Amino acid sequence: MSGYFSSRDLAMRFGGIRAVEGVSFDVQRGEVFSIIGPNGAGKTTIFNMISRIYTPSGGTLHFDGHDITRIAPHRIAGLGIARTFQNIELFANASLLQNLLIGRHCHSSVSVLSQLGFLPNVRRAEVEHRKRAEEVIEFLGLQRNRDQLIANLPYGVRKVVELGRALCTQPKLLLLDEPSSGLNVEETDEMAFWIEDIKKDLGITIIMVEHDMKLVSAVSDRVMALNQGRILAMGTSAQVQSDPEVIRAYIGGEPEVVS
Amino acid sequence: MNRLKTSYEQDLRLARRRWDVPCYGLLLVALLLVPQFASTFYVGEISFVFIYSIAGVGLMLLTGYTGLVSLGHAAFLGIGAYANAILLANGVPFALSLPLSGLIAAFAGVVIGIPTLRMSGLYLAIATLAFGSIVILVGEKWHSLTGGFDGFPVPHPSVLGYVLEGPSAVYYMALGVLVAVLLVAMNILRAPLGRAMVAIRDSEISAQSMGINLAFYKTVVFAISAGITGLAGALFGHYVRHLAPDSFGILLSIQLVTIVFIGGLGSLHGAVFGAAFVAMLPQAIALVRDDLPFGMGRLPGLEPSLFGLILVLVIMFEPSGIHGRWLKTKRWFKSFPLHKRAAFRRQKTYAKSDRLR
């Protein structure tokens, strides 16, 4: 397997519908790899297969030497893969801080019995988790809303918390599902900066599903275009955006390279 | 005014506000002195509230915090009660029979937890309902173990040679267990287990993405919840002195769920408030019975119907329960006189589809 993350002949069929078919790609360590395509192209389905919400109908997925095609869903975080969800799947009745602390769960190794008594090792671990969560809060500028319930926060802030929670798992691979959807221009610019920082300062590999071509061109090292479950083109952002197949399927109209 | 915090440890403390320790300390002292001054009737009533509170905390952890609805929790009360009584009758010392009955109930919790791991919401509730019915039916039929319909007398416990009998003994036992259970519950809620519970309640899919093993945690929570309720059952046995299988049926399960509900989901205070309400309701009804118009007081079935009426009214008008109302009142006082009416009006909500959980 050549890439840090690789997919070979990945397929997902729901009854007679072929949502994803014959998708093979590699992602190199430390790069930002974007997946674009019209709605229904199968982008989020691929993410759902990686995070084991779906089981692929065919093909394999490998990450960092492990075959993750069929492992249990809760083991993904321990392997270093984190994701954000398109429609935000935060824990609505908990505070922002608690959401981030839940992100630390895969690094928690205290036994249930010692938690019942809140023994000193549990206390130490809790302080440690809090420190890490605070680092993420500082990185994303969420101090103001630390103790607010998610249900009371505006959409833009929730998107950022979703990202923060994924960062708390200290991932090696971050899957971002439409990070800019629902955000205005300024928020999207901030998101672009954060993605850059995550890549450069934290050294995290990123796979991103996006519709916003400006964001894709700004941060991506490589882009893959999907349509109806199959790969149309793969390459740099400029290459993919000027591919005639891609234009016909997705962008439509006159070819226009955005850089 | 909140003190400014200087370390993360302050957020982890159980007593987070300056007046927590003196207030609860005073409460504890007052409770310890009650049997010295009050009549046996009131001592018994408050013991009953303690016992229901313990069961309430057990169910609150499962339903209020983890979101798993159980309509058969009375079965665990029954299992705990019978286990304790049977062990005592066979010569096991009380210091062992009490924790053992909790463990046996916890084991039963695992037995019902494992098959129901993939069920959610409504289906889980129905499954627990069926389970509860089956346990009661088995209890009735298994004459050699439980005495069936004849009932089972509960022997008096003895510790270090002293026989513990009488309402005061039950009172102190129940108070002790309640304090211990509350401490354990508070520990759980500030530890990763408590967060995992809330995560499971709010979004199972992303809980898994965060590394939470649903099967493991749901089973653990079922076991802990059932175990705590089993302890309440053991104490219940000492309170009523004579056990019968049909007192642990659906009506009791619904009373337990009402405790959690009226108290306010997701709050330990709520479990205690709710327990106080449900435990004292029969007495309250008895008091006003004769004053009711149209001779309503003399009707059989008055108690369950008033119960039902209160349930209906609470759900229609204050679904966040006593704890919710308490929080709203606090907020009102805090912002007085600048509060806005709109902040206290219940928001109109639209039905969220539970079919797609």
Next chain:
Amino acid sequence: MDDVVRLLQLAVNGTAAGCIYGLVALGFVLIYKATEMVNFAQGELMMLGAFFAYTFVGILGFNYWLGFLCAIAATAAFGYMLDAVVLRRVIGQPQFAVVMLTLGLAFIFRAVAGAVWGYDAVGFTTPFTNKVANFGSGVVLGQDNVSIIIGTVILCAVLYVFFSRTRLGIAMQASSQNQLAAYYMGIPVRTVFSLIWAISAGVSAVAAVLLVPVQMIDVNMGIIGIKAFAAAVLGGFGSIPGALVGGIVIGIVEQLAGYYLPAGSMELTSNIVLLGVLILRPQGLFGQVIRKRV
């Protein structure tokens, strides 16, 4: 030959009992499909229907068929009022809250029924009481059971035509599937839901009256709700034909268990079937597995 006759007898008894379970389950499923509310007071609605019928036929002396219709109308009106006054106010609350609400209502209905009609069991004569139907070659069945089966078939046919052919029925289907879209189409969704409650209550009333020749009317007859629940789950909680099939299966299995297994097994049957279905095949026989899209 005797065994065959006995099996047939058990099958018919089971089917008749199952039809009743199925009709009550139908009431559940109608409401659930539309509003996702689970009505734990469905059995009590049936009980009220029975008492209404008793009032019309037994006390006021109406003709059986007229009393039947009046009972259906009265119970349907009651169901409508219930939704309009109580249930509408709790839309948007979690499912658990509605479950508790209907449980509370069940208690209230039982107490009110006891207060109005007393706690003794009552009944009234029907054209099918104590009569038998002879089908030849030793097969003799009670007319009461046969009437239950035939009545159920007729009711289901009526409901089928109503839901698939009439405007109101189609409006109900639309409201069940997508409330917002139904509103956009100009359907008065809240009224439609109240009408669904009315139909559900009416169906329970039919079940109640069909049951009269077989069983006495009393305040606790709503306990049948739990078996009807098992039927609805077995059939797949969103499926209308499933509810009936589920009911009949449970009815027959119960009869067989009562005959061939040791005493006391009959009561356990529906609970065990319920648990078994939930564990092994939660979508039941005809339900759909729906997954959340993330």
